[in-house]
Amino acid sequence: MKGLLIVSGLGILAMMAEIFKFKKLLFPLVLLGILGAYVANFMEWNSGFSIAVFDNMIAFDKVALAFSGVILATAFFWFIMANDYFEDMPTVVDHFSLVLFALTGALMLTAFKNMTTLFLGIEIMSIPLYVLAASKKKDVKSNEAGFKYLIMGSFASGFLLFGIALVYGATGSFDLMEIRAKISEMGSGMPSFFYAGIIMMLIAMLFKVSAAPFHFWAPDVYQGSPTVITALMSTVVKTAAFAAILRLFMIAFGGVSESWSMVLASVIALSLVIANFSAAVQTNVKRTLAFSSISHAAFMLMVVLANLRSNATLDALLYYSLAYSIGSIAAFGIIYNVTKNGDETFDSFNGLGKRNPLMAACMVVAMLSLAGIPITAGFFAKYFVFTTMIGTGYKWLLILAILTSAVGVYYYFKVIIAMYFKQATTEEPVTIELSQKVVMILTTLFTLALGAVPGFVAEMFKF
Amino acid sequence: MLGYTITQWLFGILSFLAIMFGLMVVFSRNPVNSVLYLVMTFFCIAGHYLLLNAQFLAIVHIVVYAGAIMVLFLFVIMLMNLNEDTEPQRTWLSKIIAAVAGGLMLFVMVGSLKGAGDMGLQQYGNAQIGFVKNLGAVLFKDFLFPFEIASVLLLAAMVGAIMIGKKEAGES
Numbered sequence: 001m002k003g004l005l006i007v008s009g010l011g012i013l014a015m016m017a018e019i020f021k022f023k024k025l026l027f028p029l030v031l032l033g034i035l036g037a038y039v040a041n042f043m044e045w046n047s048g049f050s051i052a053v054f055d056n057m058i059a060f061d062k063v064a065l066a067f068s069g070v071i072l073a074t075a076f077f078w079f080i081m082a083n084d085y086f087e088d089m090p091t092v093v094d095h096f097s098l099v100l101f102a103l104t105g106a107l108m109l110t111a112f113k114n115m116t117t118l119f120l121g122i123e124i125m126s127i128p129l130y131v132l133a134a135s136k137k138k139d140v141k142s143n144e145a146g147f148k149y150l151i152m153g154s155f156a157s158g159f160l161l162f163g164i165a166l167v168y169g170a171t172g173s174f175d176l177m178e179i180r181a182k183i184s185e186m187g188s189g190m191p192s193f194f195y196a197g198i199i200m201m202l203i204a205m206l207f208k209v210s211a212a213p214f215h216f217w218a219p220d221v222y223q224g225s226p227t228v229i230t231a232l233m234s235t236v237v238k239t240a241a242f243a244a245i246l247r248l249f250m251i252a253f254g255g256v257s258e259s260w261s262m263v264l265a266s267v268i269a270l271s272l273v274i275a276n277f278s279a280a281v282q283t284n285v286k287r288t289l290a291f292s293s294i295s296h297a298a299f300m301l302m303v304v305l306a307n308l309r310s311n312a313t314l315d316a317l318l319y320y321s322l323a324y325s326i327g328s329i330a331a332f333g334i335i336y337n338v339t340k341n342g343d344e345t346f347d348s349f350n351g352l353g354k355r356n357p358l359m360a361a362c363m364v365v366a367m368l369s370l371a372g373i374p375i376t377a378g379f380f381a382k383y384f385v386f387t388t389m390i391g392t393g394y395k396w397l398l399i400l401a402i403l404t405s406a407v408g409v410y411y412y413f414k415v416i417i418a419m420y421f422k423q424a425t426t427e428e429p430v431t432i433e434l435s436q437k438v439v440m441i442l443t444t445l446f447t448l449a450l451g452a453v454p455g456f457v458a459e460m461f462k463f
Numbered sequence: 464m465l466g467y468t469i470t471q472w473l474f475g476i477l478s479f480l481a482i483m484f485g486l487m488v489v490f491s492r493n494p495v496n497s498v499l500y501l502v503m504t505f506f507c508i509a510g511h512y513l514l515l516n517a518q519f520l521a522i523v524h525i526v527v528y529a530g531a532i533m534v535l536f537l538f539v540i541m542l543m544n545l546n547e548d549t550e551p552q553r554t555w556l557s558k559i560i561a562a563v564a565g566g567l568m569l570f571v572m573v574g575s576l577k578g579a580g581d582m583g584l585q586q587y588g589n590a591q592i593g594f595v596k597n598l599g600a601v602l603f604k605d606f607l608f609p610f611e612i613a614s615v616l617l618l619a620a621m622v623g624a625i626m627i628g629k630k631e632a633g634e635s
Binding site: 008011012015054056057058090091094095097098101102104105108114116117120123124127128130131134135137166191192193195196 | 571572574575576577578579605606607608609612613615616618619620622623624625626627629
């Protein structure tokens with residue numbers, strides 16, 4: 001709860017920077033604030049104490065605190081990585097406050113206990129992102145990205161609201177626990193529009209995580225947005241949306257899983273196939289990573305599909321989102337530096353192994369982690385997902401996931417091959433800011449460390 | 464009257480009008496007409512709120528939606544000078560796909576609501592909730608957190624609008 005208050009306060013403070021002229025101080029202040037929020041989060045975790053004032057609306061229990069921790073840590077790295085892009089902009093203050101407001105929404109999504117807070121969280125997170133996606137005002141692609149995201153996002157919000165209304169009509173409550181209680185009380189006597197409501201909410205949430213067949217906006221938005229914003233979308237936003245899905249479907253609708261699990265299973269299968277095969281034929285790096293994020297979304301949805309109310313489920317999703325976020329921050333940070341001249345094809349990576357060996361090495365680790373090759377965090381992330389799935393009746397999905405991952409290896413390796421085995425057109429070394437270099441090294445080490453001692457995060461939930 | 468109470472008559476008439484005007488919004492070729500039909504739809508929905516004993520909501524609905532937001536709509540349409548000629552022509556394929564998708568949605572909704580009539584009406588919570596006094600009490604007690612956090616949403620929207628509209632250095 002304190003973390004949420006600190007981050008939203010930080011957003012307001014960022015707006016003040018323009019008026020009171022401490023623009024130069026803003027970046028260290030934001031970093032300090034996020035660190036402070038992280039520490040407050042950590043202390044709440046250890047004390048087992050949660051502010052119970054709004055307990056019916058929002059509750060920072062251990063699950064919420066763990067996902068908030070992932071989000072805040074990612075945001076910390078993201079700010080260091082993105083500062084270079086924002087530094088010289090006249091609108092740096094607006095950018096920072098919008099990102100912090102989006103972060104507020106993301107934290108809300110990890111902890112909501114009520115449909116109203118769910119909806120508000122999604123809107124608070126999405127509206128700044130619509131603007132940020134369109135923030136390169138003179139770039140047609142960026143405008144298109146923002147516009148597409150806004151229109152599609154509003155449409156999904158409409159579905160979410162319609163779904164909430166139907167669920168409310170059937171259960172008479174917005175509260176997750178009360179909905180759960182009502183389901184177990186009524187059993188199969190729930191009216192059929194209740195199930196229609198669940199599916200509509202599912203559609204809206206699947207849209208937010210860009211699972212197929214609701215993924216059409218993702219490649220265009222990821223490609224058109226400024227690279228650092230794309231990094232934010234594929235890390236912080238993804239983690240928050242998955243925390244929300246897990247909370248919603250495990251707490252509220254866990255009792256009627258037979259009504260939505262088949263839908264979810266087909267969505268996962270579609271996402272795996274469409275994402276991996278589409279990614280393999282792309283030439284634009286950001287577009288490829290957009291499709292790769294769809295396939296990662298499918299993996300994370302598998303955890304929800306397993307629908308086990310156990311610590312292993314929480315651990316698996318937490319570990320996956322952490323591994324994916326850290327790997328993505330590293331990958332997008334490097335893509336940002338490499339594609340500064342505007343060329344976003346795979347060719348821009350040609351000869352990076354010679355032009356900047358350190359960056360190339362970091363990129364290799366990030367790509368291996370995203371592909372799920374052993375000794376990196378990504379491998380164990382996939383492994384934990386598979387272990388939660390193995391006991392369920394969806395073994396065909398597991399086989400499909402393994403097969404499509406093999407396709408995934410192909411397009412991740414395309415980058416590595418370009419870096420080491422292709423001739424660069426220029427021998428000119430790629431420069432990188434010191435702060436970004438530090439983030440790259442830290443995230444790379446973190447990815448390797450997570451892979452070396454997976455138990456450190458994977459056994460967080462023991463209570 | 465024909466076995467129905469006056470409330471049921473009002474409900475039927477308002478629903479018919481709301482659906483009819485809703486269809487007119489979609490079917491009219493001129494964007495300005497669409498907006499005006501939308502205003503009528505909103506008035507019908509406000510009537511429904513009145514029937515549900517939610518007076519405050521009805522008034523807010525008329526003031527905010529039919530008043531403020533519709534004026535914004537009209538402004539945008541006039542500034543962009545939209546009329547029948549500028550409306551893009553859709554291909555037959557996209558029309559058919561839209562009709563099928565919308566029809567399926569309607570099918571699901573009708574199907575799932577079909578049995579709901581037998582459920583009997585249930586009254587959740589306080590019947591007098593529509594009055595400003597009761598609404599305020601709920602808003603500032605049970606829903607205090609969403610009420611406060613909504614300010615962040617509005618603030619974010621404002622900052623975003625200003626950022627998009629701000630003139631950057633070198634822009635004329």
